[in-house]
Amino acid sequence: MAQLTRRNFLIATGWIAAGATVLYKLGDRAIAVAPTIIFPDEGMAATWIQIRPDGSCLMYFPRMDMGQNANTGLAQIVAEELNISINDIEAVQPSTSEVPPLAVTAGSMSLTAFSRPTAIAAATLRENMRERAAKMLKLSSKDILDDTAGFRTTDGRMVNYADLVNLSAIYVEIDEESPHPNLYTFDTQRQKKQVGQPARPLGIKGIVTGAPLYSADVQMKDVLFGRAVRPPVHNAEIAAVDTTGVNTVPGFLKLVQEDKFIGVICKTPGSVNAAMSRLKVTWQVKQPINQKEIDRLVNVDKELADGNLENTFHEESHRSDANWKIDLRFDVQIQSHAAQEPRAAIARFNDEGSEHLLEIWTGTQDPWAMKRFAAMHTGLDEKAIVIYPQRMGGGFGGREHYEVEYDAVCLTAAIGRPVKVQWTRRDEFMAARNRPASAHRIRIATDDTGKLSDWWHAYISGHVIFARDRLPGWLLPVARLAGDDGVVRGANPAYAAPHQRVEYKDVDFPVDLGVWRSLNAAPSLFAIESAMDELALQLGEDPVKYKISQMKGELPRLKACLERVRDMAKRRPLPQSEGYGRGFACGIYEGRCFVAVSADVHVDREKEQITVEHMCCAQDVGMAVNPDQLSAQMESNMAWSVGMALLEQLEVGDDDIKSSNFDNYPIVRMAEMPSVDTAVIDQPAIPPAGAGEVALIAGPPAIANAIRRATGVRALKLPISFADIE
Amino acid sequence: MKLKVNGTEYEIASDWQDESLLDVLRDHLGLTGTRFSCGIGVCGACMVHIDDSPTNSCLTPVSIAVGKEIMTIEGLAANDGTLHPLQQAWIDEAVPQCGYCQSGQLMRALSLLREKPDPDDTDIDQAMNGNLCRCGTYPRIKRSIRKAALVLREVK
Ligand code: FES
Ligand code: FES
Numbered sequence: 074m075a076q077l078t079r080r081n082f083l084i085a086t087g088w089i090a091a092g093a094t095v096l097y098k099l100g101d102r103a104i105a106v107a108p109t110i111i112f113p114d115e116g117m118a119a120t121w122i123q124i125r126p127d128g129s130c131l132m133y134f135p136r137m138d139m140g141q142n143a144n145t146g147l148a149q150i151v152a153e154e155l156n157i158s159i160n161d162i163e164a165v166q167p168s169t170s171e172v173p174p175l176a177v178t179a180g181s182m183s184l185t186a187f188s189r190p191t192a193i194a195a196a197t198l199r200e201n202m203r204e205r206a207a208k209m210l211k212l213s214s215k216d217i218l219d220d221t222a223g224f225r226t227t228d229g230r231m232v233n234y235a236d237l238v239n240l241s242a243i244y245v246e247i248d249e250e251s252p253h254p255n256l257y258t259f260d261t262q263r264q265k266k267q268v269g270q271p272a273r274p275l276g277i278k279g280i281v282t283g284a285p286l287y288s289a290d291v292q293m294k295d296v297l298f299g300r301a302v303r304p305p306v307h308n309a310e311i312a313a314v315d316t317t318g319v320n321t322v323p324g325f326l327k328l329v330q331e332d333k334f335i336g337v338i339c340k341t342p343g344s345v346n347a348a349m350s351r352l353k354v355t356w357q358v359k360q361p362i363n364q365k366e367i368d369r370l371v372n373v374d375k376e377l378a379d380g381n382l383e384n385t386f387h388e389e390s391h392r393s394d395a396n397w398k399i400d401l402r403f404d405v406q407i408q409s410h411a412a413q414e415p416r417a418a419i420a421r422f423n424d425e426g427s428e429h430l431l432e433i434w435t436g437t438q439d440p441w442a443m444k445r446f447a448a449m450h451t452g453l454d455e456k457a458i459v460i461y462p463q464r465m466g467g468g469f470g471g472r473e474h475y476e477v478e479y480d481a482v483c484l485t486a487a488i489g490r491p492v493k494v495q496w497t498r499r500d501e502f503m504a505a506r507n508r509p510a511s512a513h514r515i516r517i518a519t520d521d522t523g524k525l526s527d528w529w530h531a532y533i534s535g536h537v538i539f540a541r542d543r544l545p546g547w548l549l550p551v552a553r554l555a556g557d558d559g560v561v562r563g564a565n566p567a568y569a570a571p572h573q574r575v576e577y578k579d580v581d582f583p584v585d586l587g588v589w590r591s592l593n594a595a596p597s598l599f600a601i602e603s604a605m606d607e608l609a610l611q612l613g614e615d616p617v618k619y620k621i622s623q624m625k626g627e628l629p630r631l632k633a634c635l636e637r638v639r640d641m642a643k644r645r646p647l648p649q650s651e652g653y654g655r656g657f658a659c660g661i662y663e664g665r666c667f668v669a670v671s672a673d674v675h676v677d678r679e680k681e682q683i684t685v686e687h688m689c690c691a692q693d694v695g696m697a698v699n700p701d702q703l704s705a706q707m708e709s710n711m712a713w714s715v716g717m718a719l720l721e722q723l724e725v726g727d728d729d730i731k732s733s734n735f736d737n738y739p740i741v742r743m744a745e746m747p748s749v750d751t752a753v754i755d756q757p758a759i760p761p762a763g764a765g766e767v768a769l770i771a772g773p774p775a776i777a778n779a780i781r782r783a784t785g786v787r788a789l790k791l792p793i794s795f796a797d798i799e
Numbered sequence: 800m801k802l803k804v805n806g807t808e809y810e811i812a813s814d815w816q817d818e819s820l821l822d823v824l825r826d827h828l829g830l831t832g833t834r835f836s837c838g839i840g841v842c843g844a845c846m847v848h849i850d851d852s853p854t855n856s857c858l859t860p861v862s863i864a865v866g867k868e869i870m871t872i873e874g875l876a877a878n879d880g881t882l883h884p885l886q887q888a889w890i891d892e893a894v895p896q897c898g899y900c901q902s903g904q905l906m907r908a909l910s911l912l913r914e915k916p917d918p919d920d921t922d923i924d925q926a927m928n929g930n931l932c933r934c935g936t937y938p939r940i941k942r943s944i945r946k947a948a949l950v951l952r953e954v955k
Pocket of ligand 2: 897
């Protein structure tokens, strides 16, 4: 790929065969394996849009779809710029051979990084079309006015896009530096038709009709079925294997055993299950796995007693001997992604001379990294490999490793026929890179008037971005020197205190860790917002008013969210009887997203039950490209908030992961889901930011604060069980 | 062995006769709209109707379904492609996020509305409680069920 110019690349792949194509240039940065995973680079944003000879619009989706529906928002931007409806856009998820590398889909970066390049690309295409119309009609381009899917002249003649493109290829290339035309998307004076509308997610009809969308839905001639044994943690070694009886299973074809890999290939999925149950593998783990060990690792009080924690996030005239009004420790347990779809992949080797020697169908957040990993794994040239990304049944940060793909490639290589690997739910839990447990000691002091004077937050968490296996081993110690952006996310409080210290330590866990929705922001905000609520109570202040009064300088957007949510909550009176409470929390995510949540909770002493009955959420993430989808993400985050606050904890056994399915790792069900009111605060002049994980930072503390009001008990650990508040 | 799915008879090859109904539907017959998620009957992603009764197909040996009418998500829309009111409500309310659970949700909702044409919140909570949605689309599922119920009652 390096030798090809972008234009030639696109021609070679048939992409600009006909019609007018605009390409937003990337710059000449190549993507290495590790960095696509850990350093999503905004500059990588790229976008391809084409107007075809029939006037219709084709767009390559730059994002891997997993429920965030970011691509729908991007299509709305294209439609706005081109004066078409999003229903006129045909959207394609490109394979790795159809476009140059795109950055990993992660961290709600999609809209933040892609909205502007997408708008520039589409606007450039529109203006190019206008020039053509002007030339064709021998008019000045300022006499060519916008109309639906084309233009009209000042004297009333119509020109459609279809009239302007023909079968020869037109190619428009722009780059980050070139001047660009007026962007309708960001024009605050403009009455918008597409952006800001509650457009239905693209592809929704396929979902409600059961169309093939996900990896395991791919049908293939001569396919076989297989699976490999998953270790309890990634760095475990095989100590002993017993395969007795596996070859007696009807439908069994082959046992594949090499190094750390043991898998089977069978004729049917059921025979795979039967064969797998015959394999008895004993694992040797490098670090003892048990809850005690994890508790020991995050024991923040013990570490503080020995001195400062390893890293200082922020320090300002810190005093360790202030007169602390709040001195509380908060603990948060490990959580798993538990996406609804267990991973699956299909791999196929083709004969010499085929366009691709290896094809892989998989749902992944990072197809280009998969391609590179597959090249390293098989020794094939990257050019000989293609990844066909499939829709993902949930991602939440958990789908970036070459694992189920590895299994499929190993197995298909061993048998010379395509193999489909469908992980079980247990495999999914075993392979999960979980959100670490963390422990927080928060101390707050005030002056005589109740104004914050001292803020001291010390915490220990497992690694997040620099968790092992997310980087090559040799790079880990180097990378860790740079500080783990995932661990410090959310650590910066929204509140002002003249004396501050925020310090942390990130440690290696015996279980696999990684990036989980909102990274460490949700645990940190649980601690911060619980502590501030407790302080307001002690001072006899209204928590909403008190928090607003203590914010750092002007935080009008955060303040607006909190005030809005308070008003929304009022619409539904809280029952006056015993056991009811309402709590509030707010937070800033990645410096640019603002959110506040209220929760109404009922604690039933007889039934020994905590129920979240109602939640309100107000959020400001800049321009609301699709307000309905922003609401959908808020609702989703409220569901996760209830899960995080009351239900979810990865159970760790003795050198084993005990959580294996939804019966022993409960997630929120319909009956546990509160009613939810959402408010989208639109900022048309501020570029949109991703909202996939924002509201999760404020939900759990809102619930904990409501429980405090309902019972008088301050919850100090998540998840909160009834026994904790008795 | 023959299996009748959405009104069509399929011949089941001998290798597949000991499989679960889910695996036969997906990997033998290519009807992949029914999804696999937990494999132990606790999530509802694999829900189909067997003689009108909602059933988790992951736990159902295919042999049990022989001689019965099986209906899957692929059979929910009319033959001419007109969407069922539930599907239409699902689109109008923009229910799906990742979408993976939604086939099962729709199949469960369909049988709920057969039993209770005008379900209240408790009915919905009870009926739908076995259908997990990690994306948390529950509030929209609830709204859509009520909406579709209204449409279906009007049709009658
Ligand atoms: S896959 Fe059958 S109930 Fe979950
Ligand atoms: S929509 Fe993703 S699991 Fe339900």
